[in-house]
Amino acid sequence: MKDAAPLLEVDDLRVTFGTLSGPVRAVDGVSWRLDAGRTLGIVGESGCGKSVTALSILRLLRSPPARLSGAIRYRGDDLLKKSERQMRRVRGDRISMIFQEPMTSLNPVLSIGRQIAETVVLHQGVPMREARARALEMLRLVQIAEPERRLDEYPHQLSGGMRQRVMIALALACHPEVLIADEPTTALDVTIQAQILALLADLQARLGMGVVLITHDLGVVAETCDRVVVMYAGRKVEEASTIDLFERPLHPYTRALMASMPSLNATAARLAEIPGMVPAARDLGRKGCAFAPRCAHASARCRSETPALDDYGDGHVAACFAIEAVPA
Amino acid sequence: MSTAPLLEVRDLVKHYARPRRWLRRAGPAIRAVDGVSFALERGRTLALVGESGCGKTTTAKSVLRLVEPTSGSVRFEGEELLALPPARMRERRRDLQIIFQDPYASLNPRLRAGEIVAEPLRNFPATTDGAAARGARARRERAAWLFEKVGLRAEALDRYPHEFSGGQRQRLGIARALALQPKLIVCDEPVSALDVSVQAQVINLLTDLQAEFGLAYLFVAHDLAVVRHIAHTVAVMVLGQIVEIADRDTLFAAPRHPYTELLLAAAPQPDPRRRPQRVLLAGDPPSPARPPSGCRFHTRCPLAQPVCREQAPPLSSRGSAEHRVACHFR
Amino acid sequence: MPDAELAALPATHAPPDTAAAEAPWRAPRLRWLRRHPTLVLGTLLLIAMALVAVLAPELATHDPQDLDPLARLQPPSAEHRFGTDALGRDVYSRALWGARVSLTVGLAVALLSGAIGTLLGLVAGFVRPIEGLVMRIMDGLMAIPGILLAIAAMAVTRASLATVIVAITIPEVPRVVRLVRSLALTLREQLYVEAARAVGTRLPAILWRHVLPNMMAPLIVQATFVAASAVLIEAALSFLGVGVPGQTPSWGNMMAEGRNFVAVAFHTILYPGVLLALTVLAINLVGDGLRDALDPRLARQL
Numbered sequence: 001m002k003d004a005a006p007l008l009e010v011d012d013l014r015v016t017f018g019t020l021s022g023p024v025r026a027v028d029g030v031s032w033r034l035d036a037g038r039t040l041g042i043v044g045e046s047g048c049g050k051s052v053t054a055l056s057i058l059r060l061l062r063s064p065p066a067r068l069s070g071a072i073r074y075r076g077d078d079l080l081k082k083s084e085r086q087m088r089r090v091r092g093d094r095i096s097m098i099f100q101e102p103m104t105s106l107n108p109v110l111s112i113g114r115q116i117a118e119t120v121v122l123h124q125g126v127p128m129r130e131a132r133a134r135a136l137e138m139l140r141l142v143q144i145a146e147p148e149r150r151l152d153e154y155p156h157q158l159s160g161g162m163r164q165r166v167m168i169a170l171a172l173a174c175h176p177e178v179l180i181a182d183e184p185t186t187a188l189d190v191t192i193q194a195q196i197l198a199l200l201a202d203l204q205a206r207l208g209m210g211v212v213l214i215t216h217d218l219g220v221v222a223e224t225c226d227r228v229v230v231m232y233a234g235r236k237v238e239e240a241s242t243i244d245l246f247e248r249p250l251h252p253y254t255r256a257l258m259a260s261m262p263s264l265n266a267t268a269a270r271l272a273e274i275p276g277m278v279p280a281a282r283d284l285g286r287k288g289c290a291f292a293p294r295c296a297h298a299s300a301r302c303r304s305e306t307p308a309l310d311d312y313g314d315g316h317v318a319a320c321f322a323i324e325a326v327p328a
Numbered sequence: 329m330s331t332a333p334l335l336e337v338r339d340l341v342k343h344y345a346r347p348r349r350w351l352r353r354a355g356p357a358i359r360a361v362d363g364v365s366f367a368l369e370r371g372r373t374l375a376l377v378g379e380s381g382c383g384k385t386t387t388a389k390s391v392l393r394l395v396e397p398t399s400g401s402v403r404f405e406g407e408e409l410l411a412l413p414p415a416r417m418r419e420r421r422r423d424l425q426i427i428f429q430d431p432y433a434s435l436n437p438r439l440r441a442g443e444i445v446a447e448p449l450r451n452f453p454a455t456t457d458g459a460a461a462r463g464a465r466a467r468r469e470r471a472a473w474l475f476e477k478v479g480l481r482a483e484a485l486d487r488y489p490h491e492f493s494g495g496q497r498q499r500l501g502i503a504r505a506l507a508l509q510p511k512l513i514v515c516d517e518p519v520s521a522l523d524v525s526v527q528a529q530v531i532n533l534l535t536d537l538q539a540e541f542g543l544a545y546l547f548v549a550h551d552l553a554v555v556r557h558i559a560h561t562v563a564v565m566v567l568g569q570i571v572e573i574a575d576r577d578t579l580f581a582a583p584r585h586p587y588t589e590l591l592l593a594a595a596p597q598p599d600p601r602r603r604p605q606r607v608l609l610a611g612d613p614p615s616p617a618r619p620p621s622g623c624r625f626h627t628r629c630p631l632a633q634p635v636c637r638e639q640a641p642p643l644s645s646r647g648s649a650e651h652r653v654a655c656h657f658r
Numbered sequence: 659m660p661d662a663e664l665a666a667l668p669a670t671h672a673p674p675d676t677a678a679a680e681a682p683w684r685a686p687r688l689r690w691l692r693r694h695p696t697l698v699l700g701t702l703l704l705i706a707m708a709l710v711a712v713l714a715p716e717l718a719t720h721d722p723q724d725l726d727p728l729a730r731l732q733p734p735s736a737e738h739r740f741g742t743d744a745l746g747r748d749v750y751s752r753a754l755w756g757a758r759v760s761l762t763v764g765l766a767v768a769l770l771s772g773a774i775g776t777l778l779g780l781v782a783g784f785v786r787p788i789e790g791l792v793m794r795i796m797d798g799l800m801a802i803p804g805i806l807l808a809i810a811a812m813a814v815t816r817a818s819l820a821t822v823i824v825a826i827t828i829p830e831v832p833r834v835v836r837l838v839r840s841l842a843l844t845l846r847e848q849l850y851v852e853a854a855r856a857v858g859t860r861l862p863a864i865l866w867r868h869v870l871p872n873m874m875a876p877l878i879v880q881a882t883f884v885a886a887s888a889v890l891i892e893a894a895l896s897f898l899g900v901g902v903p904g905q906t907p908s909w910g911n912m913m914a915e916g917r918n919f920v921a922v923a924f925h926t927i928l929y930p931g932v933l934l935a936l937t938v939l940a941i942n943l944v945g946d947g948l949r950d951a952l953d954p955r956l957a958r959q960l
Contacts, residue, residue: 191591194594220596223600245600246599257524262531262553264556265597272528273529277526425857428852438872504853508857
């Protein structure tokens with residue numbers, strides 16, 4: 001299973017920001033791999049470092065405040081060692097990204113066709129006419145109605161769902177091998193979200209891409225991802241195949257998260273709360289389990305020692321000292 | 329026990345006129361709310377659900393007259409709110425409060441938390457039944473009491489909003505809404521902007537407060553799971569109209585309107601074994617400025633027939649009197 | 659976009675939270691000062707000028723009105739640090755006293771135009787029916803060059819410090835009104851203003867408690883630029899002879915008198931000119947520095 005070389009591999013990534021009150025360890029030693037044709041979900045709440053991880057892959061963080069260490073290998077090639085020029089060739093062409101807010105990610109003064117074509121021209125050096133044809137083809141691929149007309153329209157003339165499709169078209173124009181989707185449907189209505197997720201699944205099957213899907217919504221993860229990484233306070237606390245994660249969540253945070261979500265199918269009198277809050281930024285990266293202050297099963301060991309990721313079979317890992325103690 | 333509902337809304341309409349441009353005719357008005365009727369009992373929660381542009385927030389704010397309705401009737405405790413002169417309406421606001429969606433923008437960054445929560449008390453110093461808080465010291469005490477009720481520490485009274493997390497700010501908003509001991513609180517997507525683990529805290533807080541103070545909630549939401557948890561009655565809205573209204577269990581167990589079914593099916597659920605074989609809604613929602621003729625949903629409805637384009641189905645009872653659906657076929 | 663996450667990294671020692679700190683005064687003092695050199699420099703310079711103005715009686719070596727025709731147009735010497743002017747008066751002492759006029763005018767005009775402009779701007783922003791009228795009047799005023807307007811105003815009254823202040827205020831008001839009105843229009847839509855309405859706050863209280871405090875930062879910055887402009891206009895008025903009465907030394911009228919003697923006694927223009935330039939520079943530096951320091955987005959630096 002792990003024999004094939006991964007398409008994308010993050011290896012002990014650490015990202016620290018220099019701030020007025022000292023360094024902030026936004027990502028603290030995170031590792032995972034993505035295989036071609038698969039979808040990896042990264043799940044966590046605000047401040048967990050999932051977006052920072054994604055931006056690090058494409059080196060989109062400004063490097064003086066941010067300091068990165070570790071390795072991010074795309075087909076074995078370490079992206080963190082590349083120059084800016086080399087990275088520019090990777091972005092949009094080999095690895096692409098889509099963001100949460102399609103309105104602010106699209107240039108409001110350029111037509112859509114122009115924006116998509118521009119990427120193609122830049123990366124593949126074809127003349128504009130051919131790039132426009134490719135843009136049209138992309139709009140069809142993302143199932144936008146009347147694509148010829150849309151080519152010359154501007155972002156503000158489209159609805160939120162359509163803009164997100166345009167973003168996807170833009171990201172996929174050069175047929176990248178990896179797509180990073182950072183909360184792509186959070187700002188959309190639930191029916192549009194369903195359409196976009198179906199579209200992404202369809203495109204992935206057709207183009208054979210690897211997809212990294214970042215979200216806070218466990219429901220989205222359940223429906224679209226093959227494997228899931230759960231992050232908390234800058235660290236990976238659990239990883240498993242999706243089915244395994246939902247059937248047998250091991251880490252207390254994962255379990256607490258699932259228990260606190262209101263469900264469509266059952267009603268409880270009270271939702272199981274997780275007391276307290278996520279740690280403050282300056283407390284990230286400390287020794288000891290970051291979730292210990294809020295964990296019902298925390299012990300003294302949890303507070304003083306940082307748990308490492310242990311393997312629980314079938315590629316299911318979790319970082320916790322108390323797993324045996326947690327009732328199944 | 330008297331069963332007159334606390335709030336009775338009838339044929340509420342809100343149209344936004346398009347500004348007239350030079351040498352051009354004004355575009356069609358945006359029909360944000362187009363004939364909405366419902367009732368809310370004391371101590372109960374009615375949820376308004378729907379997607380963006382359906383008019384749920386506008387409806388809720390119209391009930392409070394934070395947005396002035398174009399026409400219709402809003403009776404609160406039997407009194408017609410839309411006919412009240414401004415001074416009298418202001419008095420009435422003591423019973424009608426609101427919690428906003430955005431915990432960051434709804435608090436004045438230059439005021440301390442205690443001042444924000446005590447502002448309603450400043451506006452109405454002479455309140456009835458023991459809620460009187462005249463003078464700064466009395467207000468401060470009352471603010472401290474409110475803080476405790478919503479789970480904040482009294483030491484935080486002098487902090488500024490930016491020193492609180494999103495969940496805590498939302499608690500501040502709740503404390504502010506409680507200050508005047510209202511009977512009805514409009515909750516405008518109060519947990520959408522919060523992290524999942526914090527959502528549970530705030531939802532529990534809202535249910536506890538409802539039990540303790542007998543509050544009625546008009547709960548606007550797009551997240552059906554949250555609605556499932558907190559609502560007693562649910563109204564589903566499309567383009568300014570209610571298409572289905574029923575008590576919570578009935579709506580989730582046996583929805584009748586095609587849109588409700590699609591909405592329920594589209595919501596992602598944390599069950600990886602479930603195959604999302606949904607009948608997906610095609611295309612994008614129509615604009616509230618140009619709603620489709622006849623049934624507002626017919627352009628996206630899998631059951632649409634010619635009659636749907638010609639005639640708008642009325643919201644009428646099916647099965648029980650409380651379950652009403654606007655569809656020709658269901 | 660990681661805005662939420664990056665913004666969640668606080669810049670202060672606030673208690674555990676995920677919101678960005680917006681108050682620069684909570685940051686460690688010294689580092690904050692170092693990050694705002696413009697502001698620090700401008701403030702120091704301005705304080706120096708203010709001290710000069712306040713301590714003019716003590717610092718002056720001669721009575722500014724003291725005539726000594728025998729010692730006219732002397733170059734700088736030990737006795738007369740900046741030399742003497744056409745009437746034999748000590749330039750140094752007159753320059754010091756001139757600081758009083760300039761700074762007083764600058765401050766007074768800034769405050770007066772700020773107050774009037776804010777009032778009118780709030781009215782224009784919140785009272786729909788009057789908005790049109792107010793703004794058209796302001797547009798009319800802005801169409802006339804400020805100096806001409808001030809000159810015209812001075813023409814109809816007796817010259818004195820007070821009338822000069824009023825005359826200069828008139829052309830400065832429209833700029834403030836425009837700014838306040840546009841701020842009012844934005845702030846009117848803020849959610850916390852809607853929340854205040856929901857809890858029954860009346861309009862005057864909304865303006866006082868919610869709108870005004872959130873306008874202060876841009877207003878203060880604008881006030882500094884008004885002050886700088888006022889100082890220059892006052893100098894121009896005095897230069898033209900329609901400013902403060904001739905006896906009171908003002909940098910403007912000193913330069914006017916010295917204009918005729920540029921070739922032989924440049925010092926009569928040089929010193930008042932340099933002091934004027936320094937003062938205006940100081941005020942502008944303070945304004946720029948404040949604008950950068952008070953801009954919440956910039957303050958959220960990593």
